[in-house]
Amino acid sequence: MNQEPELATEEQDLPEQIAIRLAKRERILASGHEAYPVSLAITSTIEDVRLKYPELEVDVATGETVGIAGRVMFQRNTGKLCFATLQSGLGARIQIMLSLDKVGEENLELYKELVDLGDHLFVSGEVITSKRGELSILVASWTMAAKTLRPLPNLHNDLGEEYRVRHRYVDLIVRDRAREVVQIRSKVMQSLRKTFTEDNFIEVETPMLQTIHGGASARPFKTHSNAFDTELFLRIAPELFLKRAVVGGIDRVYEINRNFRNEGADRTHSPEFAMLEAYEAYGDYNTMAKLTQALIQNAAMDCFGTLRVELEDGEVNDLSGDWARVSMFESLSLACGQEITPQTDIAVLKKLAEKEGLEIDHPQHGKYVEELWEHFVKGDLQQPTFVMDFPVDTSPLVRNHRSKPGVVEKWDLYIRGYEQATGYSELVDPVIQRERFVEQVKLAAAGDPEAMKLDEEFLKALEFGMPPTGGLGLGIDRLLMSLTGLGIRETIMFPLVK
RNA sequence: GCGCUUCUAGCUCAAUCGGCAGAGCAACUGACUCUUAAUCAGUGGGUUCCGGGUUCGAUUCCCGGGGAGCGCACCA
Numbered sequence: 001m002n003q004e005p006e007l008a009t010e011e012q013d014l015p016e017q018i019a020i021r022l023a024k025r026e027r028i029l030a031s032g033h034e035a036y037p038v039s040l041a042i043t044s045t046i047e048d049v050r051l052k053y054p055e056l057e058v059d060v061a062t063g064e065t066v067g068i069a070g071r072v073m074f075q076r077n078t079g080k081l082c083f084a085t086l087q088s089g090l091g092a093r094i095q096i097m098l099s100l101d102k103v104g105e106e107n108l109e110l111y112k113e114l115v116d117l118g119d120h121l122f123v124s125g126e127v128i129t130s131k132r133g134e135l136s137i138l139v140a141s142w143t144m145a146a147k148t149l150r151p152l153p154n155l156h157n158d159l160g161e162e163y164r165v166r167h168r169y170v171d172l173i174v175r176d177r178a179r180e181v182v183q184i185r186s187k188v189m190q191s192l193r194k195t196f197t198e199d200n201f202i203e204v205e206t207p208m209l210q211t212i213h214g215g216a217s218a219r220p221f222k223t224h225s226n227a228f229d230t231e232l233f234l235r236i237a238p239e240l241f242l243k244r245a246v247v248g249g250i251d252r253v254y255e256i257n258r259n260f261r262n263e264g265a266d267r268t269h270s271p272e273f274a275m276l277e278a279y280e281a282y283g284d285y286n287t288m289a290k291l292t293q294a295l296i297q298n299a300a301m302d303c304f305g306t307l308r309v310e311l312e313d314g315e316v317n318d319l320s321g322d323w324a325r326v327s328m329f330e331s332l333s334l335a336c337g338q339e340i341t342p343q344t345d346i347a348v349l350k351k352l353a354e355k356e357g358l359e360i361d362h363p364q365h366g367k368y369v370e371e372l373w374e375h376f377v378k379g380d381l382q383q384p385t386f387v388m389d390f391p392v393d394t395s396p397l398v399r400n401h402r403s404k405p406g407v408v409e410k411w412d413l414y415i416r417g418y419e420q421a422t423g424y425s426e427l428v429d430p431v432i433q434r435e436r437f438v439e440q441v442k443l444a445a446a447g448d449p450e451a452m453k454l455d456e457e458f459l460k461a462l463e464f465g466m467p468p469t470g471g472l473g474l475g476i477d478r479l480l481m482s483l484t485g486l487g488i489r490e491t492i493m494f495p496l497v498k
Numbered sequence: 499g500c501g502c503u504u505c506u507a508g509c510u511c512a513a514u515c516g517g518c519a520g521a522g523c524a525a526c527u528g529a530c531u532c533u534u535a536a537u538c539a540g541u542g543g544g545u546u547c548c549g550g551g552u553u554c555g556a557u558u559c560c561c562g563g564g565g566a567g568c569g570c571a572c573c574a
Binding site: 015016017018020021059074075076077078079080081082083085095097099100101116117130131132134136150151152153154155156157158159160161162163165170216217218219259261263264265266267268269270273275359361412418419420421422449450473475477478497498 | 499505507508509510511522523524525526529530531532533534535536537542543564565566567568569571572573574
C-alpha cells in the first residue's frame with residue numbers, strides 16, 4: 001500500500017493535483033471569499049427540484065429561482081458557456097449552466113479557474129431546461145461551498161476493492177450501490193425495531209465491557225481497565241445480561257448491538273459484527289422461530305416490497321411462505337446413509353468422521369454430530385430452513401428437549417448455506433445450568449479455548465427464578481447479506497482494515 | 499495461523515526474454531455560448547509497497563518485511 005501524502009508537508013512534495021487545489025483555495029481566500037463558508041442560502045434540494053419539474057419541454061424557463069448546493073461530478077466548459085453536474089448526498093443530480101451574459105466575464109473566469117471536480121458548490125439561479133431538454137439551473141451567482149483538495153477518482157472505472165473499503169466516503173460519493181446498501185441497512189434496522197415494538201418488546205443496552213465473557217463459544221478480545229485495574233473482555237454475546245433482565249421482569253426484551261470475536265475473518269465473518277438478541281418470557285424455541293421468520297420477512301417487505309429478493313448476482317432469494325424445519329439427527333442420518341441418534345456410540349461417530357476425512361479438535365459426542373452434519377447437510381440448505389434439536393453437550397445454555405432424550409430445544413436458521421440465526425428454549429434451572437458450566441470448565445481445563453467460564457453472578461440471578469423463556473440471536477450483517485447477496489465487508493460501512 | 503496470487507501516476511490498468519516506465523480518465527496551457535464521460539490542439543506528472551541481494555543493467559529474478567485478495571483452519 002502506498003504511503004498517503006500528508007497535506008502538512010511542503011507544497012513541493014505534494015502530488016501535483018493537491019498542490020494546485022491548495023493554491024486555488026488560497027486564491028479564494030485572498031480574494032476575500034470563503035472556501036468553506038458557514039452557511040448558504042439554500043432554498044431547495046436537488047431532489048426537490050427534480051421532483052417539482054419531472055417533465056419540462058425543451059428550452060423552457062420556469063421563472064422560479066432556487067438556491068441549491070451539491071458536489072461537482074462533471075464539468076463541461078466551453079468558451080462562454082459552462083455546464084456542470086451537481087450531485088446531492090443521496091446521489092440525485094442536476095445540471096447547472098453558467099453563461100457569460102448571465103454572470104459576467106469576471107465571474108465566469110473565476111469559476112473556470114477555481115472550481116474543480118469534487119468541489120461542493122452553491123448556486124442561485126432560475127430553473128430552466130437547456131436546448132437539449134436537460135433540467136438545469138441557469139446560474140445567476142455561485143459560491144464555493146467547500147473546496148476539495150484531493151481529486152475524485154476516475155468515474156468511469158470501478159474502484160479497486162481495497163480503495164473502496166479504505167476510502168468508503170469516496171466510494172459513497174461515486175458508487176450508487178454503496179449508497180443503496182447504507183439505505184437498505186438503515187431500513188432493515190427500522191423494520192426490525194418496528195416488528196419488535198408492535199410485538200411489545202422493549203430495547204435495552206447491556207455491557208460490552210465484561211469481567212467474564214459468556215453467552216457463546218468464542219475467543220474474546222481482552223482489554224484492561226485502568227480505573228478498576230482489572231482485565232476486561234469485549235463481549236462475545238449479550239445473552240447472560242439479557243437473561244438477567246428477564247429475571248428482573250423485563251419479559252419481552254431485545255438488544256441490537258455489536259459483538260466482538262477474536263477469530264478469523266472471511267466472506268461471512270467479521271471481528272466485530274452486529275447482533276440482535278431477543279428473549280420472550282413464556283415463549284419457547286417454537287415461538288422464537290415464528291418471531292424470527294416475521295422479523296426477516298417484514299424486513300424484506302419493508303425494504304423491497306417483496307419476499308422474493310433479487311441479489312447482487314441476479315439470483316433470487318425466496319423468503320416467502322412458512323420456512324421448512326428439519327431435525328438435525330434425522331437430516332444427518334438421511335444424508336450419511338446410517339442412523340445417527342444421541343445414543344449412537346461415539347466410536348461409530350469417530351469412525352464415520354475419519355472415513356470422511358474430518359479432523360475434529362475437541363471431540364465430544366455432540367461435536368462429532370455437528371461436524372458431521374455440517375459436512376453432509378449444511379451446504380444444501382439454500383432455502384430458509386430451521387435445523388431443529390441439537391446435541392446437549394455443545395449447547396450449555398439450552399433446555400433439554402421436552403420429549404426427545406439427548407437433545408436440546410435449539411434451532412439454527414440456515415439461509416443460502418450459512419447460519420443466519422439461532423433460537424432456544426432457554427435453560428432456566430439454576431442447578432442444571434451450574435452442572436453445564438462445570439462441564440465447560442472441564443473442557444477449558446482440557447485446552448478448549450472457546451469453552452465458557454463459570455459465571456457465578458449469572459447463576460445467582462437464575463437462582464432468583466427465571467420464567468420459562470424463548471431466546472433468539474440473529475446476525476444483522478448476515479441478514480443484510482441474505483437481502484443483498486453481498487459479502488459481509490460490503491454490508492458494513494467501515495469494516496476493520498489494518 | 500498455513501498455502502497460493504497480488505502491489506506500477508490522483509483513479510483504473512499496460513509494460514515481450516532482465517534493456518529509455520506507458521495508456522485512458524483526472525491535472526495544466528490554449529480554443530470553443532447548448533454540453534451530457536463535451537470536443538479539439540499541446541504540456542507536465544513515477545521512491546514501480548519497503549529493505550537487501552544477483553547483474554553492465556531489476557517494475558521484471560532471488561531473500562526478508564508490510565498491505566490486500568482467494569483457498570484451508572477456526573468461528574456466527
